[in-house]
Amino acid sequence: MPAVVIVGAQWGDEGKGKATDLLGSRVDLVVKFNGGNNAGHTVVIGDEKYALHLLPSGILSPGCTPVIGNGVVVDLEVLFHEIDGLEARGIDTSRLVVSANAHVIADYNRTLDKVTERFLGSRKIGTTGRGIGPTYADKMNRLGVRVQDLFDEKILRAKVEGALELKNQILTKVYNRRSVDVDEVVEELLGYVERLRPMVADTPLLLHEALERNETVLLEAGQATLLDVDHGTYPFVTSSSATTGGACTGSGIAPTQITRVIGIVKAYATRVGEGPFPTELFDDDGETLRQNGGEFGTTTGRPRRCGWYDAPIARYAARINGVTDFVLTKLDVLTGFEQIPVCVAYEIDGERVEEMPMTQTDFHHAKPVYEYFPGWTEDISGARSLEDLPANAQAYVAALEKISGSRISTIGVGPDREQTILVHDLLD
Secondary structure, X not given: OOEEEEEEXXXXXXXXXXXXXXXXXXXXXXXXXXXXXXXXXXXXXXXXXXXXXXXXXXXXXXXXXXXXXXXXXEOHHHHHHHHHHHHHOOOOOOOOEEEOOOEEOOHHHHHHHHHHHHHHHHHOOOOOOOOHHHHHHHHHOOOOOEHHHHHOHHHHHHHHHHHHHHHXXXXXXXXXXXXXXXXXXXXXXXXOHHHHHHHEEOHHHHHHHHHHOOOOEEEEOOOOHHHOOOOOOOOOOOOOOOOHHHHXXXXXXXXXXXXXXXXXXXXXXXXXXXXXXXXXXXXXXXXXXXXXXXXXXXXXXXXXXXXXXXXXXXXXXXXXXXXXXXXXXOHHHHOOOOEEEXXXXXXXXXXXXXXXXXXXXXXXXXXXXXXXXXXXXXXXXXXXXXXXXXXXXXXXXXXXXXXXXXXXXXXXXOOEOOOEEEOOOOOO
């Protein structure tokens, strides 16, 4: 089995961490290939809950090598704080590998992220203010600082000076903020060098050699398809490629080496930040989903916007990513609803539209067309097979599979690793 990709098929927070953790004991390397500490995964193992932000979920699987790929932007303070927190709980993090080509979030990127978002006011994107977007902008503008630059102080200083030449003008003259001192930035980044050095490697070569040995590599996306900078609900998106294509560019693995793509979908839908969300609920049902599902950001604590399952989005994600299998998470959260609406199409200007609209304007005006399915009241958290589910829950899963563009191979019925129904083998 060569490379396997896990992607979010909605707006993030679908439960990718749990899906990665489920496969952790069967894979050799887990690669985070995009994003930074602007999104988090929550993994529950027994009585222990782990909130991961920058580290790949494979860090929790003994014997698995976790890799931070070149497509990630790394806040080194967050990285080592997260490592220290896991080690204090007895988790071995010594196998972690960081790409020499990953870009580093400098303090000025965080500052610009926050002041720009405030400046935008009602036009704000809804960023986490952690410097992710400005760091990716530096990368594309060829002003970025990479991990490898920290090992050559002369190069590091030159890059920081080049970046701050313009940024200080913006900070002082546009935002009325104080300028950033080059020496302070360089000193802070150099302070991480000795601890960072043993972790750094040529990760594309590392992954190539692993695949040559017939080891299994799992590529784990941050965020999700509808937040992808190219294929998401632009401009209300992240600054990286959160789709299968991004797995290749963000890791250095060739497209021909990817044989399976696992899309993660919730049994309903959520999103954070700004942007269109056709099935969003503003009533008691939405609040019930939020409370029962614990829909508060792993990284920010922000309450998530909640709504019903959106099949056109699932089909879109299946098409964009080449999804071979869906993992349906949080089915248990729907327990207790008398009926469960599912968006099967949109109404736009009086016309029924079956697929994701082409334009931002149309998607903003899309109204969900619902089909209604009978709910269930039985506790399903102990179910371990499809047959254990109530008839109405089985029918709901079957309906979602039929309209979502790929088979549903795994069903989550609770947060714990063991609260899972395996319908088909995800690696077979």
